[in-house]
Amino acid sequence: MTSPKAEVWQGTLALMILKTLDTMGAQHGYGIARRIEQTSDDLLSVNYGTLYPALVKLEQEGFITSEWGVSDNNRKAKFYALTRAGRKQLAREAREWQQTTGIIARFFAPEEP
Amino acid sequence: MGRLRAVLARMRAYFHRDRLDRELAAELESHLSMHIDDNRRAGMNADEARRQALLKLGGIVQVEERHRDVRGVPMLEHLIRDVRLGARSLKASPAFTAVTILTLGLGIGANTAIFSIINAALFQPLPVSRPDELITINRVGAGVPTFSYPDYRDLRDRSPLLAGIAAYRISPMNLEAGGSAARIWGYLATGNYFDLLGVRAVLGRAFATSDDLVPGGHPVLVLSYECWRGRFGADPQIVGRTVKINGAPFTILGVMPAGFRGTERLLVPDLWVPMMMAAHVESGNDWLERRGTQNIFLLGRLGPNVSAAQADASLNAIAAELGREHPDTHQGLRIALSPPGLGGTLLRGPVIGFSGALLAVASLVLLLMCTNLTGLLLARSTDRRRETAIRLALGAGRSDLVRRSLVESGLLSLGGAAVALLLAQWLAVALTGWRPPTDVPLTAHVALDHRVLAYSLALAMLSTILVAFMPALQSTRTDVVPALKEDTTRWRAGLHSRDIIVGLQMTLSTALLVGALLVVRSLQHATTVDVGFNPRGAVSARLDLGLQGYDQERARDFQRRVRDEIAILPGIDSVAVANAVPLGMDVSTHTVYVEGQPEPRGSEVPDAIYYQVSPGFFRTLQTRLVAGRDFESSDTRESARVAVVNQAFAQLLGSGDLIGKRFRTGRSGGWIQVVGVVQNGKYQTLSEAPRPVAFHSIVQWYNPTTSIVARSPLPEGEALDLVRQAVRRLDPTLSLFEDRPVSEILALPLLPARVAAALLGVFGALAIVLVLVGTYGLMSYGIAQRTREICIRVAVGASSPQIVRLVLGRAAIVWLAGVGVGAAVSLVGAPLLSPFLLGVSPRDPVVIFLSCGILGLVTAAACWLPTRRALASDPVALFRSS
Numbered sequence: 002m003t004s005p006k007a008e009v010w011q012g013t014l015a016l017m018i019l020k021t022l023d024t025m026g027a028q029h030g031y032g033i034a035r036r037i038e039q040t041s042d043d044l045l046s047v048n049y050g051t052l053y054p055a056l057v058k059l060e061q062e063g064f065i066t067s068e069w070g071v072s073d074n075n076r077k078a079k080f081y082a083l084t085r086a087g088r089k090q091l092a093r094e095a096r097e098w099q100q101t102t103g104i105i106a107r108f109f110a111p112e113e114p
Numbered sequence: 115m116g117r118l119r120a121v122l123a124r125m126r127a128y129f130h131r132d133r134l135d136r137e138l139a140a141e142l143e144s145h146l147s148m149h150i151d152d153n154r155r156a157g158m159n160a161d162e163a164r165r166q167a168l169l170k171l172g173g174i175v176q177v178e179e180r181h182r183d184v185r186g187v188p189m190l191e192h193l194i195r196d197v198r199l200g201a202r203s204l205k206a207s208p209a210f211t212a213v214t215i216l217t218l219g220l221g222i223g224a225n226t227a228i229f230s231i232i233n234a235a236l237f238q239p240l241p242v243s244r245p246d247e248l249i250t251i252n253r254v255g256a257g258v259p260t261f262s263y264p265d266y267r268d269l270r271d272r273s274p275l276l277a278g279i280a281a282y283r284i285s286p287m288n289l290e291a292g293g294s295a296a297r298i299w300g301y302l303a304t305g306n307y308f309d310l311l312g313v314r315a316v317l318g319r320a321f322a323t324s325d326d327l328v329p330g331g332h333p334v335l336v337l338s339y340e341c342w343r344g345r346f347g348a349d350p351q352i353v354g355r356t357v358k359i360n361g362a363p364f365t366i367l368g369v370m371p372a373g374f375r376g377t378e379r380l381l382v383p384d385l386w387v388p389m390m391m392a393a394h395v396e397s398g399n400d401w402l403e404r405r406g407t408q409n410i411f412l413l414g415r416l417g418p419n420v421s422a423a424q425a426d427a428s429l430n431a432i433a434a435e436l437g438r439e440h441p442d443t444h445q446g447l448r449i450a451l452s453p454p455g456l457g458g459t460l461l462r463g464p465v466i467g468f469s470g471a472l473l474a475v476a477s478l479v480l481l482l483m484c485t486n487l488t489g490l491l492l493a494r495s496t497d498r499r500r501e502t503a504i505r506l507a508l509g510a511g512r513s514d515l516v517r518r519s520l521v522e523s524g525l526l527s528l529g530g531a532a533v534a535l536l537l538a539q540w541l542a543v544a545l546t547g548w549r550p551p552t553d554v555p556l557t558a559h560v561a562l563d564h565r566v567l568a569y570s571l572a573l574a575m576l577s578t579i580l581v582a583f584m585p586a587l588q589s590t591r592t593d594v595v596p597a598l599k600e601d602t603t604r605w606r607a608g609l610h611s612r613d614i615i616v617g618l619q620m621t622l623s624t625a626l627l628v629g630a631l632l633v634v635r636s637l638q639h640a641t642t643v644d645v646g647f648n649p650r651g652a653v654s655a656r657l658d659l660g661l662q663g664y665d666q667e668r669a670r671d672f673q674r675r676v677r678d679e680i681a682i683l684p685g686i687d688s689v690a691v692a693n694a695v696p697l698g699m700d701v702s703t704h705t706v707y708v709e710g711q712p713e714p715r716g717s718e719v720p721d722a723i724y725y726q727v728s729p730g731f732f733r734t735l736q737t738r739l740v741a742g743r744d745f746e747s748s749d750t751r752e753s754a755r756v757a758v759v760n761q762a763f764a765q766l767l768g769s770g771d772l773i774g775k776r777f778r779t780g781r782s783g784g785w786i787q788v789v790g791v792v793q794n795g796k797y798q799t800l801s802e803a804p805r806p807v808a809f810h811s812i813v814q815w816y817n818p819t820t821s822i823v824a825r826s827p828l829p830e831g832e833a834l835d836l837v838r839q840a841v842r843r844l845d846p847t848l849s850l851f852e853d854r855p856v857s858e859i860l861a862l863p864l865l866p867a868r869v870a871a872a873l874l875g876v877f878g879a880l881a882i883v884l885v886l887v888g889t890y891g892l893m894s895y896g897i898a899q900r901t902r903e904i905c906i907r908v909a910v911g912a913s914s915p916q917i918v919r920l921v922l923g924r925a926a927i928v929w930l931a932g933v934g935v936g937a938a939v940s941l942v943g944a945p946l947l948s949p950f951l952l953g954v955s956p957r958d959p960v961v962i963f964l965s966c967g968i969l970g971l972v973t974a975a976a977c978w979l980p981t982r983r984a985l986a987s988d989p990v991a992l993f994r995s996s
Contacts, residue, residue: 029145029148030145031145031148032148048171049145049171050171050173050174053142053180054177058120062120063119072144076147078141079140
């Protein structure tokens with residue numbers, strides 16, 4: 002059951018995952034979650050569990066792929082990586098965000114004298 | 115594109131779910147280990163590190179569930195799970211499941227069987243090419259919507275909008291092959307018949323236009339598949355063989371494919387003969403050029419892109435032309451179109467009326483069964499309240515519960531539908547093999563095709579929804595806490611769903627009982643109706659002398675000698691010969707012009723049914739002579755033409771002394787003198803109004819069709835044997851048909867009433883049983899629920915009568931409301947049963963009161979036992995146990 006707010010949240014979470022993978026390269030779920038927390042300066046307190054359904058969706062849509070590998074401390078882990086389509090989607094969504102924030106910013110800009 | 119990938123990925127994931135579950139578990143485990151490692155490095159101890167990691171993850175079970183929702187097809191998975199659970203819970207209560215499936219099976223099966231009959235009679239397309247383009251062209255106004263051959267020619271040649279018109283007539287014939295003779299029924303069809311239908315022979319060929327040019331010049335025939343198999347042993351060398359039809363040699367041209375039965379749904383012919391051979395087939399009666407003899411059915415095919423409405427307009431224009439060209443016979447001629455297969459408009463109306471009534475009754479029964487099942491399910495869901503409450507407490511949504519309830523009912527309905535189809539198939543086979551008591555080979559080829567299957571499944575789905583609706587609603591209204599405490603003290607003063615169900619049952623049962631009583635009364639009435647003769651104690655047998663090669667002189671001689679031969683036999687009181695017996699299927703009419711009266715206009719000339727009879731006919735049938743005399747031997751071919759008429763005919767003759775008045779059968783011709791008057795009777799149906807009938811002397815007006823009637827005190831089988839032997843003595847090659855007791859003549863007119871009485875009698879009894887069981891069940895259940903309340907009332911001093919009044923009061927209100935609505939429904943719906951009712955009004959108040967009364971008794975009986983039990987219960991013990 003998803004409320005509208007949760008859906009928006011899921012959308013932004015997907016964007017953050019894609020960006021993280023773009024910056025960090027291939028990473029496992031735990032690593033992605035920690036990195037998102039770091040990037041938001043701990044302002045976002047995320048339930049790590051919500052990441053995994055989001056990862057499944059991104060994989061279904063073909064934006065990321067997954068592969069079992071070995072982490073730095075020698076643990077078996079499932080690594081996710083961006084695909085070409087994922088990169089394109091990231092660029093598209095980033096553009097849209099810029100547009101949206103630009104329009105909103107105009108509403109809050111001080112009036113011209 | 116991403117969407118499509120996602121959907122495909124979801125479906126794939128469904129099939130790999132076990133592996134994916136394991137992978138996720140592994141992934142989460144690895145996630146946790148990494149997090150725990152980090153926590154420990156940050157300084158926490160082992161337990162704290164693990165606890166924090168789990169908290170941050172948010173609960174493994176939730177993650178797994180969300181994961182499953184996202185990756186698979188949740189709806190499908192839930193459905194499959196519900197089906198599994200539903201099947202398991204049904205298996206856990208086998209009695210309930212069996213009863214429900216059987217009940218549903220009976221209800222849906224009865225409906226499906228009736229629908230399959232309707233399907234065979236009305237919907238199944240004829241096995242010809244492009245059957246929806248075919249139409250029957252009917253002559254409006256007459257009893258039988260047929261045309262004459264010259265009319266057919268004109269219509270065929272003058273209608274541009276039709277791709278073609280063919281004509282046919284169905285006639286009995288005498289077939290001799292391989293040394294044995296049999297009476298069969300065949301089509302006289304125009305040459306273009308098979309081409310118009312687009313059917314080809316499976317052996318040899320069918321006849322074509324070139325085989326139908328010269329009257330009497332084409333002694334060929336085409337066999338039906340059944341005839342070829344049955345009478346000729348599927349002889350592969352059949353093409354080219356010669357057989358005899360009515361004594362003359364005919365060549366077999368071919369055999370039609372299996373399943374092709376001509377263009378009448380209810381009739382199975384043996385063969386087809388070109389229409390030009392009509393005179394031979396009907397023993398000398400050559401009507402091909404007579405515009406006044408209207409006896410052939412017309413079948414047309416609409417031209418490309420022509421609608422029925424356009425064809426209708428065009429044909430009526432031609433009819434108007436014919437009216438102008440032949441004003442005495444065709445003035446005011448009008449044409450109507452109808453789908454083919456039921457004798458044009460002749461049978462269509464009665465068949466639809468009959469089927470509609472049957473379907474209505476069967477639907478009522480199904481509804482009744484559904485209400486019973488609803489009651490059962492309601493009780494069951496109340497019993498499972500605790501389980502439902504636990505589920506709700508554990509987080510199941512109400513929509514989940516509704517879905518589960520629907521799935522369970524769906525499984526029951528599917529089981530019911532399976533049983534129903536078995537029942538319907540069995541009934542279909544039985545019906546296809548049944549031949550009604552007629553000379554004409556009538557049959558209904560009933561099969562379960564896709565339409566019937568769809569109907570059955572639709573009924574199953576509908577019953578699911580009907581039956582599950584209330585219990586599902588109720589289960590969602592379960593209050594969790596009281597249910598867990600098994601608190602049963604709540605008694606709602608208002609309307610309870612149980613009461614609604616019992617009320618519904620009362621309504622439906624009232625309607626069914628009213629129908630049953632009406633039909634039974636009507637049957638009673640029908641068997642006592644005065645048919646104008648005494649059918650008991652007499653036997654009859656028929657022969658067609660013309661078809662067996664007798665010429666007029668030889669036939670007349672035979673008719674005289676067979677009477678003499680049988681009359682002297684010991685055991686025979688009287689014997690007579692006639693062309694037909696009243697209430698047989700043979701009915702001929704002629705117009706009546708009375709001497710001395712002004713000539714009425716063309717459309718207002720009265721019609722009379724006529725028979726050709728020998729002396730002794732009235733004595734043999736015990737028809738009362740009201741005035742004058744019977745025919746005597748002095749009425750010969752040379753003496754003045756005489757007739758005996760019935761009382762209804764006598765009214766046409768005007769006032770004064772009836773004996774001696776004269777009439778004739780056409781605008782010109784010889785006068786016929788009335789010498790006797792007999793009582794009115796029934797001649798076509800049992801419910802007809804009195805009709806004018808004239809009995810002519812068979813000696814003065816010859817007819818080769820011969821019915822022998824004999825009255826005898828001997829048992830009917832012996833009397834028939836005497837008649838058969840007498841005929842054999844005179845001519846061993848003659849074949850008799852319809853040799854049976856005269857009382858069996860009533861079998862056909864009584865058939866609708868008997869069928870209705872049987873069906874409705876069974877359904878009515880079923881209704882009573884269902885209401886009894888349903889009311890008893892729900893009443894005793896309700897009273898058991900209220901035991902505590904009753905105990906309290908008794909404890910504070912309520913007397914037995916007061917308790918009884920309390921309990922029965924509610925039942926009485928439900929009964930009253932139920933039968934009240936039921937009576938209203940009956941008043942509105944009873945006219946549907948009119949095709950089955952003889953002499954009984956469908957809105958008979960006595961019947962309605964009787965039904966309500968019966969149901970009142972049933973309700974009282976159903977309430978009695980539970981009430982007694984409630985009163986007899988020991989309040990203290992009950993208090994302690996509950």
